[in-house]
Amino acid sequence: MSIKVSGVNKKFGDFVALDNVSVNLPTGQLTALLGPSGGGKSTLLRIIAGLETADSGTVTIEGHEATHLPPQKRNVGFVFQHYAAFKHMSVAKNVAFGLEIRKRPKAETAKRVAELLELVHLSQFAHRLPAQLSGGQRQRMALARALAVEPTVLLLDEPFGALDAKVRKELREWLRRLHDEVQVTTVFVTHDQEEALEVADEIVVINEGRVEQVGTPDQLYDEPANDFVMSFLGPVTTLGGRLVRPHDIEVFTTAAVTGAVGGVITRQVRIGFEVRLAVQLDEPGAPEVSVTVTRATQRHLGLEVGSQVWVAPTHGAPAVPVVTPIRQNLTA
Amino acid sequence: MTQTSVVGPPSAPVETQDPGTPRKRRARAPGRLGAGSTLGLGVTMIWFSLLVLIPLTAVLASAVSGGWSGFWDVLTNPQTASAIRLTVFEAMGVTVVNVFMGTALAWMLVRDRFFGKRVLDIVIDVPFALPTIVAGLVLLALYGQQSPLGINVANTRYAVFLALAFVTLPFVVRTVQPVLESLERDTEEAAASLGASRLATFRRVVLPSLVPAIAAGAALSFARAISEYCSLVLLYGNLPNRNEVASVRVLTYIENGDKAAAAAVASILLVVALVVIVLLDVIQRRLARRG
Numbered sequence: 001m002s003i004k005v006s007g008v009n010k011k012f013g014d015f016v017a018l019d020n021v022s023v024n025l026p027t028g029q030l031t032a033l034l035g036p037s038g039g040g041k042s043t044l045l046r047i048i049a050g051l052e053t054a055d056s057g058t059v060t061i062e063g064h065e066a067t068h069l070p071p072q073k074r075n076v077g078f079v080f081q082h083y084a085a086f087k088h089m090s091v092a093k094n095v096a097f098g099l100e101i102r103k104r105p106k107a108e109t110a111k112r113v114a115e116l117l118e119l120v121h122l123s124q125f126a127h128r129l130p131a132q133l134s135g136g137q138r139q140r141m142a143l144a145r146a147l148a149v150e151p152t153v154l155l156l157d158e159p160f161g162a163l164d165a166k167v168r169k170e171l172r173e174w175l176r177r178l179h180d181e182v183q184v185t186t187v188f189v190t191h192d193q194e195e196a197l198e199v200a201d202e203i204v205v206i207n208e209g210r211v212e213q214v215g216t217p218d219q220l221y222d223e224p225a226n227d228f229v230m231s232f233l234g235p236v237t238t239l240g241g242r243l244v245r246p247h248d249i250e251v252f253t254t255a256a257v258t259g260a261v262g263g264v265i266t267r268q269v270r271i272g273f274e275v276r277l278a279v280q281l282d283e284p285g286a287p288e289v290s291v292t293v294t295r296a297t298q299r300h301l302g303l304e305v306g307s308q309v310w311v312a313p314t315h316g317a318p319a320v321p322v323v324t325p326i327r328q329n330l331t332a
Numbered sequence: 333m334t335q336t337s338v339v340g341p342p343s344a345p346v347e348t349q350d351p352g353t354p355r356k357r358r359a360r361a362p363g364r365l366g367a368g369s370t371l372g373l374g375v376t377m378i379w380f381s382l383l384v385l386i387p388l389t390a391v392l393a394s395a396v397s398g399g400w401s402g403f404w405d406v407l408t409n410p411q412t413a414s415a416i417r418l419t420v421f422e423a424m425g426v427t428v429v430n431v432f433m434g435t436a437l438a439w440m441l442v443r444d445r446f447f448g449k450r451v452l453d454i455v456i457d458v459p460f461a462l463p464t465i466v467a468g469l470v471l472l473a474l475y476g477q478q479s480p481l482g483i484n485v486a487n488t489r490y491a492v493f494l495a496l497a498f499v500t501l502p503f504v505v506r507t508v509q510p511v512l513e514s515l516e517r518d519t520e521e522a523a524a525s526l527g528a529s530r531l532a533t534f535r536r537v538v539l540p541s542l543v544p545a546i547a548a549g550a551a552l553s554f555a556r557a558i559s560e561y562c563s564l565v566l567l568y569g570n571l572p573n574r575n576e577v578a579s580v581r582v583l584t585y586i587e588n589g590d591k592a593a594a595a596a597v598a599s600i601l602l603v604v605a606l607v608v609i610v611l612l613d614v615i616q617r618r619l620a621r622r623g
Binding site: 049050051070071072074076077078080082084085086087088097098101102142145146148149 | 516518519521522523524525526527528529532536537540541
């Protein structure tokens with residue numbers, strides 16, 4: 001295990017940021033810490049980096065006890081959401097910073113900086129100042145700067161959070177491929193489930209200072225441990241006292257299917273190829289169910305507002321019992 | 333997305349702009365201003381001329397009204413030369429002290445938590461708000477013949493230094509403080525995780541951002557120090573060649589009706605102030621660029 005966190009607690013005043021958190025992050029993998037804002041995932045990352053100290057618990061990195069090491073001695077690369085560029089230094093100087101601090105020979109530093117700038121495709125920008133780069137370029141510079149010191153682990157705190165949607169998508173694909181090439185143990189924090197599902201080998205879901213579930217993207221999506229994990233990974237709705245994904249509900253126009261519940265379509269929104277329906281069940285007091293069908297299904301069944309329909313979860317669809325009242329996303 | 337390499341560049345067109353081509357901007361040809369700008373420029377220039385340019389030119393003109401030899405005679409007068417030298421040296425000394433102490437104070441006010449911080453933050457401005465004659469009075473009471481602390485520096489050069497340090501204290505603090513407040517802490521954290529010690533982080537990451545503010549504060553502090561008069565009159569004891577400052581010398585000349593001589597001293601102060609301000613700006617630009 002590359003990074004081992006055991007029994008870590010952290011409080012900020014009365015606020016419990018981390019509550020007895022233990023996770024093992026395997027060597028060479030790309031792990032996502034996923035959870036809502038304020039859930040403690042960034043705090044955990046900062047504790048691993050030594051930028052924050054845990055109130056109790058231990059951190060080991062590659063078998064070395066690191067709990068009380070200052071950040072300078074941990075040999076981790078850290079990438080910040082807002083780039084943390086050294087504004088007065090050129091791109092090349094930024095990347096060279098860690099090597100200059102380590103007093104590497106000038107020729108070696110220059111060679112390594114050139115290699116890294118090549119890797120992050122910023123060679124022609126070497127002499128620019130960070131202010132003259134776009135957000136995506138600045139973040140790639142920050143990545144090169146972190147990789148320059150050959151860190152044992154690379155930690156990224158919401159690395160694409162400040163970028164616009166298009167650049168964000170491109171950069172995360174690029175990060176995935178970069179990781180496959182560089183093979184350094186990487187942990188990144190995100191609140192975007194799509195980002196985590198797309199990029200990570202393994203996802204740690206963190207909420208309210210606790211680890212909710214650890215697993216591969218498939219495990220998390222197909223076998224969510226609880227209602228929180230299920231609802232965090234995408235839209236959910238309640239049907240028959242269980243949480244189900246809206247696209248895992250089948251719609252029938254006859255009552256022929258056993259277990260299907262009757263209702264009336266009250267709203268219908270079409271977004272491209274998918275159609276989102278709100279179905280008010282006939283059963284008095286039952287909550288509205290949201291259902292997502294394809295445009296083709298909607299047309300085929302002739303669904304429209306006011307239609308009488310019967311709904312049932314598809315066979316084998318993941319569903320978890322509703323434990324706590326959760327935020328329902330009816331329009332989603 | 334291009335498939336030419338394993339790690340292809342993100343293919344956003346904005347991302348990979350050619351470094352050689354500056355972004356095109358709609359702008360008027362240089363030297364041409366709109367009606368609003370012309371009016372604005374005119375008003376500000378007239379205001380600035382009335383307040384600064386014309387009086388300064390008048391000073392310079394009257395300085396040489398007695399001819400260059402008269403000008404030279406004034407400056408080579410041992411008492412005057414000594415006063416100018418003292419003023420410039422003391423002002424430089426005070427400025428150097430302010431650069432260090434002011435930055436340290438600003439650092440404390442922004443980064444540290446301690447009892448009475450809010451109060452200190454307000455009190456910093458007091459030397460600035462106080463009529464400087466009162467400042468002189470306070471200093472005389474504390475460090476004069478009847479000093480309760482047993483420190484008597486009245487009528488010495490230390491008194492001049494103290495008075496100047498007192499009135500110029502807020503400048504560097506108040507220029508550095510807001511810059512320090514707006515600094516992003518994550519750059520320091522980034523430096524730390526890259527292995528930089530706290531000292532190296534300060535020197536290579538924090539200081540370059542502070543240098544312009546420190547230089548601006550130093551320029552203000554120096555300019556104020558060479559022109560200071562009121563807080564000194566009570567402390568200096570009017571001992572020619574020992575602790576007489578240039579501004580007092582100017583007053584003496586005026587009282588004796590020698591306006592040309594007064595203007596000569598004033599114009600020297602003017603040139604010195606200008607040279608120092610330009611010098612500070614040059615140093616600042618150098619340091620801010622180097623990392």
